[in-house]
Amino acid sequence: MKVRFVGDVHGHWNQYRDLLYRDPTNKEILHSIQVGDMGMGFTSHSEWAPDSALAFEKKFKNGNHRFIRGNHDNPKEVRKCSKWIQDGLIETTNLGNKIMYIGGAWSIDWQWRTVGVDWWDDEELSMADLEIFITRYKENRPSVMVTHTAPIGIPAGPMGIRIYGNGARTEHALQHMLEFHRPKIWIFGHWHKHFDQTIDGTRFICLNELEYIDLEI
Numbered sequence: 001m002k003v004r005f006v007g008d009v010h011g012h013w014n015q016y017r018d019l020l021y022r023d024p025t026n027k028e029i030l031h032s033i034q035v036g037d038m039g040m041g042f043t044s045h046s047e048w049a050p051d052s053a054l055a056f057e058k059k060f061k062n063g064n065h066r067f068i069r070g071n072h073d074n075p076k077e078v079r080k081c082s083k084w085i086q087d088g089l090i091e092t093t094n095l096g097n098k099i100m101y102i103g104g105a106w107s108i109d110w111q112w113r114t115v116g117v118d119w120w121d122d123e124e125l126s127m128a129d130l131e132i133f134i135t136r137y138k139e140n141r142p143s144v145m146v147t148h149t150a151p152i153g154i155p156a157g158p159m160g161i162r163i164y165g166n167g168a169r170t171e172h173a174l175q176h177m178l179e180f181h182r183p184k185i186w187i188f189g190h191w192h193k194h195f196d197q198t199i200d201g202t203r204f205i206c207l208n209e210l211e212y213i214d215l216e217i
Contacts, residue, residue, distance in 0.1 A: 001094055004032040004214050005146070007189045007207030010072060011039030013059060019212050020065060029214075033085070034067035035189040035207060036103050036148030040081065041074025042118060053081035069103030070148045070190065071123040087125060088133045090140050097184075097217050100142040102133060105149035105190050106168045130173040137177045144217055145183050149190040151175035154204055159195050178202070185215070 009016045016038075020029045040052045052074070060083065068085050069078045078084050085101045092098050104124045113119030125133070152171035155161040178186075182202045195206035196213075205213060 001031060002029075002214055002216050004029045004212050005187050005205070005207060006032060006034040007211040008037035008070065008072075008192065008209045009034060009039055010037055010209065011042055012210065013039070013056070015210055017059065019210065020063065022212075028063055029065075030063055032063070032065045032212075033146060034065075035146060035187060036068045036070025036105070037072040037189060038067045038070065038078075039072060040067075040069075040084075041077030042072055052077050056081055056083060068101050068146060068148060071105040071107045072118070073103075075104075075120055075122050085146075087129070088136060090136065090142060093217050095217060097144050098140055098142040099144040099146060099217065100133075100137060100140065102145070102147045102170075102174070105170055124170050125173075127169060130169065134173060134177055138180055141181045141183075143184045145174075145177075145186040145188075147174060147186070147188045149174070150186065150188045150204065150206065151178040153178075154186075154199075154206075155191055158197060158199060158204070159191065159193060159206065161191055161193070185217075187213075187215075 006019055020032055066083050066085050087103050090098055090100045106124055107119060110119050149171055151174040152168060153175055185203045187205045189207050191206055192209055193206055194208045194211060197204055
């Protein structure tokens with residue numbers, strides 16, 4: 001099955017919709033997964049802030065277009081949308097690949113943001129939830145990971161991005177998973193940078209804002 005993976009959208013839903021029609025025949029892509037920071041409930045995106053979940057479902061009712069949660073998505077609003085892929089979900093594709101989804105991330109600039117407007121104190125999963133998902137990961141050994149952020153060693157190392165402060169429990173949890181089992185592919189966004197490199201057998205793909213890649217999974 002061909003799936004179009006799309007990077008951070010940040011409320012640019014019309015541009016995002018255009019991405020779903022970009023192929024040689026100008027037909028709509030049937031399956032897409034957006035890797036977080038859709039801009040769901042982000043009040044600075046005034047066009048979509050009031051009842052973002054309902055607005056999204058009306059705008060993208062055709063096709064199988066889903067998303068995971070980023071740190072720039074209101075968790076409460078996200079949970080109202082049927083297009084949201086629940087954290088910790090594991091699916092098996094028709095090619096036999098297990099895909100695991102984990103959203104959320106730490107905002108390094110949280111102290112300059114406003115609670116309930118453009119920052120939420122539950123932007124990351126709790127340690128209890130992350131521990132559950134670590135166990136689930138070890139039991140299932142997925143071949144594809146779709147997350148908003150990445151294992152902490154990836155941005156800090158190959159991508160050359162420094163992670164500041166004492167947050168990033170999500171990145172640490174993902175690193176723990178990676179050290180236990182290396183999936184074939186790990187797709188993420190969050191860092192607003194293009195990166196596609198195979199490291200120790202795992203292909204890491206970081207999608208820039210509104211960047212996409214089509215994969216047969």
